[in-house]
Amino acid sequence: MTTIKPKDGFFIKVTCPGCGASLKLGADFFVIRCSYCDSVLRVKMPDMPPAYLxxxxxxxxxxxxxxxxxxxxxxxxxxxxxxxxxxxxxxxxxxxxxxxxxRSHTEERVIGYETEYAAEEVEVRVxxxxxxxxxxxxxxxxxxxxxxxxxxxxxxxxxxxxxxxxxxxxxxxxxxxxxxxxxxxxxxxxxxxxxxxxxxxxxxxxxxxxxxxxxxxxxxxxxxxxxxxxxxxxxxxxxxxxxxxxxxxxDPLSESSDGSELPEEPPETGEGIDSDEEIEFGELGIEMHRCATCGVDLPDRQSWVYICRNCNSLNLLENTDMPVEQVLSCATDSNRSDQQFPFWSFKLSDTDAEALGPVLGGLYDSDHLVIPAFRMPLGEAMLRLAQRMSSALPRLDMHPVAGYNSTLNHVDVSLRDATRYISLFVHWARLTKTGKSDAVLADYQPQSAELIYAPFHPESYFYVDSALQSITFEKSLVG
Ligand SMILES: [Zn+2]
Ligand SMILES: [Zn+2]
Structure with missing residues (x-):
């Protein structure tokens, strides 16, 4: 039986469409391999929430x-x-x-001058x-x-x-x-x-x-x-x-909620599933993890986007309302041990771009927000990388990806999740810059998205971008 250790104590048992064997799914279960017939399978989450028993x-x-x-x-x-x-x-x-x-706090730094006539300056930072x-x-x-x-x-x-x-x-x-x-x-x-x-x-x-x-x-x-x-x-x-x-x-006769003489009764056997108020459920699908165009198996390493190594066609495993306009990568010096790291690049509406421009500072020569699409802990480091990539984007020489290429890294962050991180990013940027923010995360609906790959190479403890040599993140973050 194929098992993946569940993160939270819940397993889901399903059947392999290849051989009928029983598979157990843990929490992280979007691509799995059947240990009986070796089929690579993917789980399709329904739009409506699934129900289990x-x-x-x-x-x-x-x-x-x-x-x-x-x-x-x-x-x-x-x-x-x-x-x-x-x-x-x-x-x-x-x-x-x-x-x-x-959490935000302000830090003060007193800058003194040598001349006795100048007043001290206090620098306040959020x-x-x-x-x-x-x-x-x-x-x-x-x-x-x-x-x-x-x-x-x-x-x-x-x-x-x-x-x-x-x-x-x-x-x-x-x-x-x-x-x-x-x-x-x-x-x-x-x-x-x-x-x-x-x-x-x-x-x-x-x-x-x-x-x-x-x-x-x-x-x-x-x-x-x-x-x-x-x-x-x-x-x-x-x-x-x-x-x-x-x-x-x-004692079911005491303190009964409606003061009735009879205890509450559970639904009769077989009853209770089809009431008018019933929530509708979606069905979890299990399918072969294959290229939609040519049918060859896709790698069993989980990714939201694959470029087929056989036919070079693009496989997006997500149904979103937002169109993915194109897949781009950045020109790079091939002498380096470059890896192409994926990012989702979102085009904001003019109104959003205008409203956010002042808050986000010098970031917006462009109206694009760039969110890392590879696995990295969600937090300061990720947001800072998003900020640097967003401001660097207009200076990157991007061109469409021709086809499969082994340097392209996996897309661990779905487009849907990345869209949600926009609000988080804006909130953080506003707070970092002004010390003030709204009490809740606002909702931003970008107009379209692109998947972009940017080249990075390792240098001691960091990955350094190979195009501008100015964007870095710690190697340990992507272990
Ligand atoms: Zn099987
Ligand atoms: Zn293919």
């Missing part, structure tokens, strides 16, 4: 054992012959995003620190149901999930509808994240903590709803269907 791993007997142990510990009567089990799947939104923190870290969370997506935890967190043990569909529900299970929208969940999550990261804002020092760049999926998680009647005592217990842990224990 984590199958229950415990049976009634095990659940009852855990429930009795729990009741005993609480000094409550154990389950009797009158015990009822209901098995449910409850949906959670799983959101994988990035949390951005920008320093910013940008950090970006991955952020994952799960939040309940279904109708409120007492005892169901608001989050399933990130699991200690690995959870294997299968793509969700009504037909894969096991007998005896019912499922709740997913009714919270992505918007609602995102707002809730964003405000929580800001709460966690809040710092004291000192006058004139601007800080920002914000979630951005989310991807959404839904995880149907198994629970047992156990009603135990023992004489006058009526307890309801909610049991985690993976671990068998009792997650809630209460």
């Amino acid at each position: 984590a199958r229950s791993r415990v049976d009634k007997r095990q659940v009852r054992f855990r429930v009795d142990r729990h009741l005993k510990k609480q000094g409550l009567p154990l389950t009797g012959s009158d015990i009822q089990f209901k098995r449910i799947y409850y949906p959670y939104w799983k959101v994988d995003a990035s949390v951005l923190k920008i 320093k910013t620190i940008t950090s970006v870290a991955p952020y994952s969370a799960t939040l309940a997506a279904g109708t409120d149901f007492r005892g169901i935890p608001p989050s399933i967190g990130v699991r200690g043990t690995t959870v294997t999930m299968v793509p969700f569909g009504k037909e894969i529900l096991e007998d005896g299970f019912s499922s709740f509808s997913a009714i919270s929208s992505r918007r609602q969940i995102w707002d809730k999550m964003s405000s929580q994240a800001v709460g966690i990261g809040r710092v004291t804002s000192i006058a004139s020092h601007e800080n920002l903590t914000q979630l951005f760049n989310p991807t959404f999926s839904v995880v149907y998680f198994p629970f047992f709803v156990v009603d135990s009647f023992s004489g006058p005592s009526y307890r309801r217990l909610i049991v985690d269907g993976l671990s068998g842990r009792v997650v809630a224990d209460f």
